[in-house]
Amino acid sequence: MSQTGAKFIQDRPDFAAIAAWIPKGAIVLDLGCGDGSLLRYLKETREVRGYGVEISDTGIVSCLHNGVNVIQNDLESGLADFESNSFDYVMLSQTLQATRQTEALIQEMLRVGREGIVSFPNFGYWKNRVNVLAGNMPVSRELPYQWYDTPNVHLCTLHDFETFCADHRVQILERRVMTGKSEMKMLPNLLGSTAVYRFQRAG
Amino acid sequence: MSTANSIGIVSAQRASFDTPLIFRSGAVLPRYELVYETYGTLNTDKSNAILICHALSGHHHIAGYYADEPKNVGWWDTMVGPGKPIDTDKFFVLGLNNLGGCHGSTGPSTINPETGHAYGASFPVITVEDWVESQARLADLLGIQQFAAVVGGSLGGMQALQWSLAHPDRVRHVFAIAAAPRLTAQNIAFNDVARSAILTDPDFHGGNFYQHHVVPTRGLRLARMLGHITYLSDDAMADKFGRELRSGRFSYSYDIEFEIESYLRYQGDKFASYFDANTYLLMTKALDYFDPAHEFGGDLNLAFSRAKADFLVVSFTTDWRFSPQRSREIVRPLLHNRRNVSYAEITSAHGHDSFLMQDAYYFEVMRTYLDKVAKECGV
Numbered sequence: 104m105s106q107t108g109a110k111f112i113q114d115r116p117d118f119a120a121i122a123a124w125i126p127k128g129a130i131v132l133d134l135g136c137g138d139g140s141l142l143r144y145l146k147e148t149r150e151v152r153g154y155g156v157e158i159s160d161t162g163i164v165s166c167l168h169n170g171v172n173v174i175q176n177d178l179e180s181g182l183a184d185f186e187s188n189s190f191d192y193v194m195l196s197q198t199l200q201a202t203r204q205t206e207a208l209i210q211e212m213l214r215v216g217r218e219g220i221v222s223f224p225n226f227g228y229w230k231n232r233v234n235v236l237a238g239n240m241p242v243s244r245e246l247p248y249q250w251y252d253t254p255n256v257h258l259c260t261l262h263d264f265e266t267f268c269a270d271h272r273v274q275i276l277e278r279r280v281m282t283g284k285s286e287m288k289m290l291p292n293l294l295g296s297t298a299v300y301r302f303q304r305a306g
Numbered sequence: 307m308s309t310a311n312s313i314g315i316v317s318a319q320r321a322s323f324d325t326p327l328i329f330r331s332g333a334v335l336p337r338y339e340l341v342y343e344t345y346g347t348l349n350t351d352k353s354n355a356i357l358i359c360h361a362l363s364g365h366h367h368i369a370g371y372y373a374d375e376p377k378n379v380g381w382w383d384t385m386v387g388p389g390k391p392i393d394t395d396k397f398f399v400l401g402l403n404n405l406g407g408c409h410g411s412t413g414p415s416t417i418n419p420e421t422g423h424a425y426g427a428s429f430p431v432i433t434v435e436d437w438v439e440s441q442a443r444l445a446d447l448l449g450i451q452q453f454a455a456v457v458g459g460s461l462g463g464m465q466a467l468q469w470s471l472a473h474p475d476r477v478r479h480v481f482a483i484a485a486a487p488r489l490t491a492q493n494i495a496f497n498d499v500a501r502s503a504i505l506t507d508p509d510f511h512g513g514n515f516y517q518h519h520v521v522p523t524r525g526l527r528l529a530r531m532l533g534h535i536t537y538l539s540d541d542a543m544a545d546k547f548g549r550e551l552r553s554g555r556f557s558y559s560y561d562i563e564f565e566i567e568s569y570l571r572y573q574g575d576k577f578a579s580y581f582d583a584n585t586y587l588l589m590t591k592a593l594d595y596f597d598p599a600h601e602f603g604g605d606l607n608l609a610f611s612r613a614k615a616d617f618l619v620v621s622f623t624t625d626w627r628f629s630p631q632r633s634r635e636i637v638r639p640l641l642h643n644r645r646n647v648s649y650a651e652i653t654s655a656h657g658h659d660s661f662l663m664q665d666a667y668y669f670e671v672m673r674t675y676l677d678k679v680a681k682e683c684g685v
Contacts, residue, residue, distance in 0.1 A: 130644070164670050164671060167671060168674050189642075
């Protein structure tokens with residue numbers, strides 16, 4: 104594992120969970136790939152081939168620096184540049200909650216990919232609930248924004264996401280719920296701060 | 307006048323070829339010359355060469371300046387030089403004047419040794435494919451088996467793409483900047499109007515105006531004026547000229563009144579004073595004909611299946627002559643063929659001309675990508 108890889112896996116436990124699901128040599132698409140560190144990590148450890156999609160200029164430059172393919176595009180305008188069934192995995196890490204066309208995007212993920220992987224902050228995490236009960240919007244490591252500057256427009260809980268999947272013919276294949284580096288098996292919707300799901304089109 | 311961090315004094319070189327070049331059209335050019343410039347040093351394994359292909363009105367003088375013409379600075383001096391994105395401390399950079407050009411390489415204004423007259427109308431209609439073939443022969447001459455990168459903007463981008471298709475093993479990275487896989491009807495239409503302006507100029511004499519000692523200045527000027535409009539964005543024109551009047555008030559005549567009129571005529575006159583009308587016709591035709599999918603039933607996916615290079619595709623938001631949409635049409639077949647490709651869409655106000663301008667993000671993209679290329683070359 105490269106230095107960079109080791110470091111960010113510590114910083115982003117959801118990346119470790121995602122990487123554990125990706126078999127060697129997979130073809131992947133990373134939506135909202137940021138600086139490309141997940142792709143780079145997957146390239147180095149899983150020998151994946153793939154592309155990132157990123158909207159920010161700084162993200163694009165960082166991706167090029169990390170030596171990963173990146174396409175500058177706004178996810179909200181869809182994935183028209185990508186052909187149906189052209190990827191093994193389409194990943195969306197910590198971006199779902201910031202998308203406006205969330206329903207359409209999940210469908211697009213399953214159009215271009217065999218399986219989808221998402222990670223998002225669990226709004227049902229007890230600390231968030233305590234914040235709301237105390238009368239404030241939650242601000243935390245996972246939700247590091249004030250109400251007036253947050254990009255997050257579609258926050259949800261584990262329950263919400265699972266209901267969404269059931270309603271949209273999305274079959275959940277695997278779920279991992281974490282708080283920091285620890286996996287939460289008990290009362291995940293209450294004790295987990297981050298959720299990672301792997302899913303496919305329901306048959 | 308040199309710009310900051312210029313490569314400094316450069317000089318053009320000339321290469322002669324006497325192996326006939328067979329054009330796509332079937333025409334044959336028995337012998338020809340290409341003028342070129344090189345900057346930087348070719349490393350021992352000859353792996354650090356970058357070819358820069360020029361656009362419609364470009365040429366071989368890309369960077370630096372001439373000892374006897376210090377104000378004649380290369381057309382991409384901001385991009386190419388020591389410590390610049392295309393870093394001449396790391397790369398051996400080659401630029402040439404394309405065949406059919408009017409800056410020293412064999413073209414319509416060159417004297418045909420067989421007739422003693424300028425080629426004029428007899429110079430064959432040339433295609434991007436023909437250019438790439440001639441460029442490959444120049445590379446052979448210089449001992450370059452494989453380019454680290456072939457870089458081009460606009461029509462130059464088409465040449466870079468063609469390199470990946472005609473010589474997949476001879477280019478590792480292709481930079482297609484403000485380019486398109488093929489022109490749209492609208493784009494061909496603009497070219498046709500430009501050509502019509504030249505072809506209908508009474509001084510054109512069917513392309514053999516040299517013998518008449520005249521130049522179809524009016525046609526060339528109109529062609530350039532039209533072209534210039536399409537290279538700028540509406541916003542850039544509005545910002546620069548708006549509705550400004552030269553004298554501050556209407557004169558109710560057909561004189562040059564608006565600043566934009568003054569600017570366009572100045573650009574047209576300047577261009578017509580040095581550019582060859584036949585070269586302009588050839589360049590626009592090369593643009594129109596280019597379509598890698600032509601021999602694949604229009605299927606770009608199939609056309610690009612030959613490519614082996616990695617690609618960087620760059621577009622500019624306000625470019626409507628070669629819009630971001632056109633660049634995406636390059637990206638898609640590359641994705642289909644699972645090529646390594648990155649795509650950057652630069653927010654810029656300057657329309658198609660943006661690719662020649664200095665922009666922090668654009669230059670950072672180029673520099674970052676090229677740093678990787680340099681590392682691969684071990685330079």
